[in-house]
Amino acid sequence: MTIRIGGYTFRGPHRNSRPLLHSSGVYVILGGDGTAEWTVLDVGESADVRKRVDNHERTQNWRACNHLMTAFAILYVPAPDRMYIEQELRAQYNPPCRSR
Numbered sequence: 447m448t449i450r451i452g453g454y455t456f457r458g459p460h461r462n463s464r465p466l467l468h469s470s471g472v473y474v475i476l477g478g479d480g481t482a483e484w485t486v487l488d489v490g491e492s493a494d495v496r497k498r499v500d501n502h503e504r505t506q507n508w509r510a511c512n513h514l515m516t517a518f519a520i521l522y523v524p525a526p527d528r529m530y531i532e533q534e535l536r537a538q539y540n541p542p543c544r545s546r
Contacts, residue, residue: 449476449519451486452535459484459517466496471522472531473499475543477513487511487543489535491528495520504543511543 448455451474459476460466473495475488487508492498499518508516523531 449484451519451521452531452538454521454531454535456519456521458519460519461515461517463496463499463518466499466518466520467522468494468496469522470524470528471495471520472528472535474519474521474535475508475541476517476519477508477511477515477543478517479514484517485513486535486539486541487513487516488541489532489539491532493525495522507543 448457449459456474470493472489472491474486476484477487478484488504490498521531
């Protein structure tokens with residue numbers, strides 16, 4: 447399963463972190479209401495996206511954004527690319543749940 451976000455094809459959305467790899471990439475936190483529509487809640491990057499998502503300090507912020515469900519979308523890329531893509535997507539989407 448894939449989803450297009452900001453011109454990139456991400457894996458997901460995944461409702462839990464089990465399918466995520468311990469690999470370098472960009473993660474997008476999505477909020478939804480059970481339809482096919484998703485809202486970008488947050489964007490980040492990590493050398494180990496599964497570990498980062500599992501231990502993220504903003505998990506409560508994502509839940510507080512008033513969506514029925516949250517999910518993860520992942521784009522596996524090396525460090526220089528992930529940092530650029532993260533900045534690009536943050537500028538494009540201005541994620542509302544980045545901080546509260």
